Each structure stands twice: as C-alpha cells, then as structure tokens.
Amino acid sequence: MEEDNTDAAPEAKPFYSGLFSAIVPCRDEEESIPVFYGEFISQMAKMGNPQFEIIFVEDGSKDRTLEVLKELSESDNRVRFISFSRNFGKEAAMYAGMKEARGDYIAVMDCDLQDPPSLLPDMFKALDSEGYDCAAARRITRDGEPPVRSFAVKCFYRILNSLSPLKFAEGARDFRLMRRRTLETILSMQEYNRFTKGMYEWIGGKTKWIEYPNAGRRAGRTKWSIWGLAIYSLDALTSFSTVPLALAAVLGIAFCALSAVAIVFLSIRQMIFHNSAYGWTSMVCILFFLSGLQLFCLGVLGHYMSKIYLESKRRPHYVVSERSKER
Numbered sequence: 001m002e003e004d005n006t007d008a009a010p011e012a013k014p015f016y017s018g019l020f021s022a023i024v025p026c027r028d029e030e031e032s033i034p035v036f037y038g039e040f041i042s043q044m045a046k047m048g049n050p051q052f053e054i055i056f057v058e059d060g061s062k063d064r065t066l067e068v069l070k071e072l073s074e075s076d077n078r079v080r081f082i083s084f085s086r087n088f089g090k091e092a093a094m095y096a097g098m099k100e101a102r103g104d105y106i107a108v109m110d111c112d113l114q115d116p117p118s119l120l121p122d123m124f125k126a127l128d129s130e131g132y133d134c135a136a137a138r139r140i141t142r143d144g145e146p147p148v149r150s151f152a153v154k155c156f157y158r159i160l161n162s163l164s165p166l167k168f169a170e171g172a173r174d175f176r177l178m179r180r181r182t183l184e185t186i187l188s189m190q191e192y193n194r195f196t197k198g199m200y201e202w203i204g205g206k207t208k209w210i211e212y213p214n215a216g217r218r219a220g221r222t223k224w225s226i227w228g229l230a231i232y233s234l235d236a237l238t239s240f241s242t243v244p245l246a247l248a249a250v251l252g253i254a255f256c257a258l259s260a261v262a263i264v265f266l267s268i269r270q271m272i273f274h275n276s277a278y279g280w281t282s283m284v285c286i287l288f289f290l291s292g293l294q295l296f297c298l299g300v301l302g303h304y305m306s307k308i309y310l311e312s313k314r315r316p317h318y319v320v321s322e323r324s325k326e327r
C-alpha cells in the first residue's frame, strides 16, 4: 500500500492495489459464463494479474447456469456465486452482488460481454490518477439493437431528463467502477424499487464517462422484453421524479380555469339564444376527454401509491437459495 504514495512511473506499478470485485448478474447465461470468464481472466493478465474476485449472482435461471457456476467456483477460488430462489430481476441481483463484494474497487458487469472488460484499465486510471469518484461506460452507438428498442430508449431518456432534476446520460450502462465508499453509499439506500443508474446520479461526485461503440451479445439472448423494459422505465421515471404528480395538479387547475370560462360563455349564450341542445357533439367530446384525463391522473397517483405500498412492506430484495463455499 505504501508504494501508492511514491512517484514511481505508472507502468512500474500494478494497475491498482487492493482487491477488485467484479459483480456479474446472470440469468440463463450457461453459454455466456465461460466466454465471460475467459475474457475477464485474460484482461486481468494484461493488467498484471492483480487481486480480484468474481461474484456471479444467479437470478432464477431455468438453464444450467447454476451448474456452470458451481463447476467454475470449484476450479477457481476467486469465483464465488449466490443463487436466488427465483427471478428477482437485474436490480436485485446487482444489489445482492454489492452486498457480497469485499473489494476496495467494485465493478458491475454484464455476463454477455456487452460491457467489455477491455475498458477496465481506463476506468482504473480515471479513479487512481485522474481524480474521479466513479468511471462509467456509455454506449455511443446502438448498432445491432432492434430500432424500436433504440427509439423507445431515446424517448425514455428525453422524458426522464425533462422531468427529473437529475441528468441522466443517454446510453449509460450499469457497467461502472467505483470505490468502496461509493458502494457503501449505494447500499445505504435501502429502497425496494431500485434504479441504480439513478442512484449514482443522486449521490453526485465526479464521474468519468468512457464512451465505446455498442458491442453485440457474445452468446445467449437478451432477457429484456419490450414490456419488461416499459415497466422498468416507468419505475425509473417515478423513482427519480415527482413531476408527474405535480403535472396532474397543474392539469386539474388548468381545466378548472377553462371550465370557468366555458360556464360564463355558455350561460351568456343560453340567456341570449335559449338553445341548450346546441353543441351536443362538442359536449360529448369534452366529456370523453376530461374523463380520460381524470383516469390518467388517477393512474399516476395510483402508481406512486403502489410504490409506497411496496416500500412499506419492507420485504427483502431477494431470497438466496444457494451459495458457493465460504472462502
């Protein structure tokens, strides 16, 4: 540790001192795990074989993921795993991995190599010699992704950034290198509805964005459906913005003002022309519109209420059914 304070040339030092923990959530990744492991180990070798551990979090897989992880952790004692009793989602898996991590530096990485381990040296450099608190990866292209998904993601970031006081980088991945103190802060945020990318923004501090072109999945298939992404986006939006609630109130006030104008106008027209039946079509249209708007506002309220409901139960974020041998 003492060498850190000397002025030795960076090449002469190992990339970092201390333990590095890589957290890898995986669901149905029997094909990806060996590929990830191979690539990760060769990256560590390029970085001078520093001390590291890999924590795989098996998130309710239906394939042979757990068996593959058991074999791997038997053959390499730097590999640990925990296995969930069912699928709890990637957010829960990341949270679980963070709780397990023992490292001084911690990174969350996808199993499919869409988070290239080759970015790690730049990330370590950002933390160790450039004075950043975090280094995070950001995709600058989306080649190979279905256009519908790219478009939906773009819209989501636009809406999120316009509604939230925090700013979210488009294309930001969950792939990020942080120090222990950042991890502790994230873990101190105990909320049940988690959007970790937003939590990093909420904490603040200096983040170095490392940009790279999209890398396709090496093996297996994506676990996200459009519907799953839509629900996740809605949760993220309401976790980091209360603007939709205010919007409902503003709309209510605007329509009250509009109805005051309409009442005056219609009363005067009735007094002069005595033709109340006139305007039936417009009346029905307005009725439909306002009913829709009211239901929408109720929906917004309901969504926030359901989140309070889920938070108030204080259930565990996940249930572990199996784990690697203690070492």
Ligand code: UDP
Binding pocket: 024, 025, 026, 027, 028, 029, 059, 087, 088, 089, 090, 093, 109, 110, 111, 112, 114, 221, 222, 223, 224
């Ligand atoms: N994942 C998970 N639980 C889930 C869905 C995904 O642990 O319910 C893992 C998955 O195995 C992968 C990472 O999260 O390591 C990212 O998932 P995926 O590649 O399917 O998402 P995409 O890259 O398409 O956004």
Ligand code: MG
Binding pocket: 110, 112, 114, 217, 222
């Ligand atoms: Mg992926």
